[in-house]
Amino acid sequence: xxxxxxxxxxxxxxxxxxxxxxxxxxxxxxxxxxxxxxxxxxxxxxxxxxxxxxxxxxxxxxxxxxxxxxxxxxxxxxxxxxxxxxxxxxxxxxxxxxxxxxxxxxxxxxxxxxxxxxxxxxxxxxxxxxxxxxxxxxxxxxxxxxxxxxxxxxxxxxxxxxxxxxxxxxxxxxxxxxxxxxxxxxxxxxxxxxxxxxxxxxxxxxxxxxxxxxxxxxxxxxxxxxxxxxxxxxxxxxxxxxxxxxxxxxxxxxxxxxxxxxxxxxxxxxxxxxxxxxxxxxxxxxxxxxxxxxxxxxxxxxxxxxxxxxxxxxxxxxxxxxxxxxxxxxxxxxxxxxxxxxxx
Amino acid sequence: xxxxxxxxxxxxxxxxxxxxxxxxxxxxxxxxxxxxxxxxxxxxxxxxxxxxxxxxxxxxxxxxxxxxxxxxxxxxxxxxxxxxxxxxxxxxxxxxxxxxxxxxxxxxxxxxxxxxxxxxxxxxxxxxxxxxxxxxxxxxxxxxxxxxxxxxxxxxxxxxxxxxxxxxxxxxxxxxxxxxxxxxxxxxxxxxxxxxxxxxxxxxxxxxxxxxxxxxxxxxxxxxxxxxxxxxxxxxxxxxxxxxxxxxxxxxxxxxxxxxxxxxxxxxxxxxxxxxxxxxxxxxxxxxxxxxxxxxxxxxxxxxxxxxxxxxxxxxxxxxxxxxxxxxxxxxxxxxxxxxxxxxxxxxxxxxxxxxxxxxxxxxxxxxxxxxxxxxxxxxxxxxxxxxxxxxxxxxxxxxxxxxxxxxxxxxxxxxxxxxxxxxxxxxxxxxxxxxxxxxxxxxxxxxxxxxxxxxxxxxxxxxxxxxxxxxxxxxxxxxxxxxxxxxxxxxxxxxxxxxxxxxxxxxxxxxxxxxxxxxxxxxxxxxxxx
Numbered sequence: 043x044x045x046x047x048x049x050x051x052x053x054x055x056x057x058x059x060x061x062x063x064x065x066x067x068x069x070x071x072x073x074x075x076x077x078x079x080x081x082x083x084x085x086x087x088x089x090x091x092x093x094x095x096x097x098x099x100x101x102x103x104x105x106x107x108x109x110x111x112x113x114x115x116x117x118x119x120x121x122x123x124x125x126x127x128x129x130x131x132x133x134x135x136x137x138x139x140x141x142x143x144x145x146x147x148x149x150x151x152x153x154x155x156x157x158x159x160x161x162x163x164x165x166x167x168x169x170x171x172x173x174x175x176x177x178x179x180x181x182x183x184x185x186x187x188x189x190x191x192x193x194x195x196x197x198x199x200x201x202x203x204x205x206x207x208x209x210x211x212x213x214x215x216x217x218x219x220x221x222x223x224x225x226x227x228x229x230x231x232x233x234x235x236x237x238x239x240x241x242x243x244x245x246x247x248x249x250x251x252x253x254x255x256x257x258x259x260x261x262x263x264x265x266x267x268x269x270x271x272x273x274x275x276x277x278x279x280x281x282x283x284x285x286x287x288x289x290x291x292x293x294x295x296x297x298x299x300x301x302x303x304x305x306x307x308x309x310x311x312x313x314x315x316x317x318x319x320x321x322x323x324x325x326x327x328x329x330x331x332x333x334x335x336x337x338x339x340x341x342x343x344x345x346x347x348x349x350x351x352x353x354x355x356x357x358x359x360x361x362x363x364x365x366x367x368x369x370x371x372x373x374x375x376x377x378x379x380x381x382x383x384x385x386x
Numbered sequence: 387x388x389x390x391x392x393x394x395x396x397x398x399x400x401x402x403x404x405x406x407x408x409x410x411x412x413x414x415x416x417x418x419x420x421x422x423x424x425x426x427x428x429x430x431x432x433x434x435x436x437x438x439x440x441x442x443x444x445x446x447x448x449x450x451x452x453x454x455x456x457x458x459x460x461x462x463x464x465x466x467x468x469x470x471x472x473x474x475x476x477x478x479x480x481x482x483x484x485x486x487x488x489x490x491x492x493x494x495x496x497x498x499x500x501x502x503x504x505x506x507x508x509x510x511x512x513x514x515x516x517x518x519x520x521x522x523x524x525x526x527x528x529x530x531x532x533x534x535x536x537x538x539x540x541x542x543x544x545x546x547x548x549x550x551x552x553x554x555x556x557x558x559x560x561x562x563x564x565x566x567x568x569x570x571x572x573x574x575x576x577x578x579x580x581x582x583x584x585x586x587x588x589x590x591x592x593x594x595x596x597x598x599x600x601x602x603x604x605x606x607x608x609x610x611x612x613x614x615x616x617x618x619x620x621x622x623x624x625x626x627x628x629x630x631x632x633x634x635x636x637x638x639x640x641x642x643x644x645x646x647x648x649x650x651x652x653x654x655x656x657x658x659x660x661x662x663x664x665x666x667x668x669x670x671x672x673x674x675x676x677x678x679x680x681x682x683x684x685x686x687x688x689x690x691x692x693x694x695x696x697x698x699x700x701x702x703x704x705x706x707x708x709x710x711x712x713x714x715x716x717x718x719x720x721x722x723x724x725x726x727x728x729x730x731x732x733x734x735x736x737x738x739x740x741x742x743x744x745x746x747x748x749x750x751x752x753x754x755x756x757x758x759x760x761x762x763x764x765x766x767x768x769x770x771x772x773x774x775x776x777x778x779x780x781x782x783x784x785x786x787x788x789x790x791x792x793x794x795x796x797x798x799x800x801x802x803x804x805x806x807x808x809x810x811x812x813x814x815x816x817x818x819x820x821x822x823x824x825x826x827x828x829x830x831x832x833x834x835x836x837x838x839x840x841x842x843x844x845x846x847x848x849x850x851x852x853x854x855x856x857x858x859x860x861x862x863x864x865x866x867x868x869x870x871x872x873x874x875x876x877x878x879x880x881x882x883x884x885x886x887x888x889x890x891x892x893x894x895x896x897x898x899x900x901x902x903x904x905x906x907x908x909x910x911x912x913x914x915x916x917x
Contacts, residue, residue, distance in 0.1 A: 089889070
């Protein structure tokens with residue numbers, strides 16, 4: 043293989059970007075990794091380990107491995123707090139990078155991999171009181187909380203909640219929003235966290251409101267059987283959430299078994315928000331000749347990693363909802379396709 | 387070194403890898419267990435050779451990464467080949483769930499594969515004529531998956547719109563966690579497909595004399611009783627490894643998952659790695675997954691092979707195991723314990739350097755102490771056990787705590803805890819081990835001898851050990867030491883074993899601080915350093 047002087051630009055330092063960068067660097071390809079935040083790791087960096095006594099295979103620890111791999115690899119040049127300001131294509135690409143301090147510089151590259159990820163759905167428009175009530179949080183908020191402290195407490199008073207409700211599919215599988223996709227990862231995230239909370243705070247009751255529980259991981263049946271004993275499952279999409287006078291949350295839903303509306307009081311409500319197309323995709327579409335699918339994620343002809351623009355590839359959740367494991371695989375696919383494109 | 391890879395399998399994943407490797411000038415052998423499809427390998431160049439062996443099954447494998455000798459059976463003849471890597475991409479099989487639903491197959495009760503075949507053969511669809519109602523049973527007793535759900539939805543869409551049948555899909559949780567499946571679900575609903583979903587209850591299913599199924603249930607949405615007499619009932623299938631695939635894992639000494647696929651759920655194997663270097667699992671050989679995922683596996687497996695041939699220097703220089711052959715009594719403990727199958731049997735066990743990952747499990751497990759890894763001997767570890775200055779300063783008791791940490795998990799959590807400014811015991815001394823499974827009695831007693839007031843062994847969580855069972859071996863050894871301490875009348879509370887992940891910085895701080903408190907309550911160790 044002749045990798046002399048070949049370089050690839052990776053846009054986005056989340057799990058897919060880190061993985062793609064590592065794959066290419068291991069083969070001797072020079073990598074420039076650009077990340078808009080001041081740290082690498084993307085969303086996954088905030089995820090908590092959900093192991094109870096055993097590993098539950100959430101994959102959150104994988105990002106630590108990748109971060110270490112990237113920082114130890116001299117072939118990967120990392121640009122933090124930076125974004126692509128301008129791209130010119132003339133066989134190779136000339137990329138102008140701008141950083142948060144306002145300075146910019148340009149460099150040349152042979153190919154670009156877009157791994158800019160997803161944006162979590164903002165549930166403020168849903169009738170669940172997010173951003174109005176302190177104790178209505180998202181699953182990502184809960185991931186961060188559990189990363190910081192081992193026991194769950196309510197944001198309003200730092201007290202342990204007696205009853206927690208998870209609401210699934212917030213911003214996913216939603217025809218009104220034209221979000222016609224399952225976000226794939228939220229059932230795994232919610233049930234693993236619910237199970238973790240139950241194992242550490244046995245006095246806390248957990249209820250999960252769902253449409254369809256999705257299969258995740260190997261041995262799902264075994265995990266699910268166990269979790270069903272621990273977590274109360276209600277198939278319903280809740281209607282509204284109100285705050286009670288004693289700072290609890292009143293949730294309404296339709297109980298189909300009894301054919302009547304019900305109300306129930308919870309102390310903490312966790313919204314499992316969907317994965318939606320990245321908000322910075324618009325800028326990339328303006329810069330590069332890439333196309334988006336009906337759902338708004340990057341589309342690739344023939345389901346490969348190559349986009350509609352020659353030399354530009356995509357991997358990870360910029361293509362649609364994916365788990366950590368799938369993002370890593372997607373990055374591998376893109377790296378393989380880039381090697382083919384560079385003919386090295 | 388030869389650049390040759392053996393691919394076992396015959397599906398699109400196997401073919402894709404074969405073509406891709408050839409395009410990279412890597413020789414391939416494809417072993418297909420039966421007639422298989424006709425491979426017309428498009429990228430066949432003069433530089434690399436390709437060999438497709440049909441009716442060929444792997445029976446034996448010797449050697450190690452870079453130099454495997456495989457023995458295959460081709461219609462009774464033994465075929466021997468030398469390869470560097472092996473990729474398991476053997477096709478999975480399907481088992482129709484007739485028995486699960488208490489149904490016997492008949493012209494009215496068919497499997498989803500039978501239906502697919504009917505729909506794909508021209509004219510055969512006529513067999514469905516005369517029947518108005520078709521009921522699909524999917525994931526009612528066991529949870530299904532998106533691969534099966536997609537097939538059922540595609541079939542039902544055609545039956546509803548092309549053949550004008552009334553389709554009912556009975557399921558528990560509709561598995562739409564796959565690309566485009568929610569859109570497909572809506573399309574089937576718009577076409578008139580009716581879904582009944584169950585939470586706890588299941589429908590009652592009976593088969594009458596003419597072979598049809600009668601299905602009765604309470605619909606949980608409308609709360610009404612339904613009775614369906616199904617013209618044709620289509621039962622779903624369980625995707626599982628074939629017997630040959632399970633056998634392959636045994637021959638290649640690769641850990642399997644509970645279903646029998648050639649990879650465990652260990653997250654460190656993402657995506658196509660197995661516990662054995664040079665043996666990869668891809669596509670249908672690896673897990674139940676979609677066609678798109680099979681292709682992603684193919685790319686990732688090709689990358690791993692390419693990396694093997696192209697990588698100029700190893701990722702990190704690791705110390706590897708060495709066996710003192712003169713002291714070895716051939717008990718084969720190392721051979722059985724090595725998670726990477728890096729011990730080969732000559733007249734005596736030999737460590738295959740290329741396959742050894744330096745985890746140190748063999749050094750700790752060898753009953754004769756004949757296996758060493760640089761840095762892991764009792765004296766080398768003992769030299770690292772140095773009391774922090776803070777322990778000796780002042781009059782307040784500051785416990786000297788030695789924490790043996792797996793370098794992949796607990797040691798990283800410790801670094802993150804420092805970075806985040808979390809509270810850590812002032813008398814804490816970290817000893818990094820390549821794997822918690824390398825902790826030996828010598829190490830623990832060395833720490834006591836050096837005056838440790840408390841000793842921690844921190845492993846990865848069960849199921850997360852890079853060396854598969856290192857954490858379990860560590861626990862067994864700790865249990866043995868607890869037993870010694872109890873018998874000696876020494877406080878066994880001075881030793882604890884815990885599990886942590888690399889990203890658990892806060893928990894690292896909590897468990898070390900909690901242990902420090904426990905040791906303060908116990909007071910200083912009675913063992914005087916150096917004594």
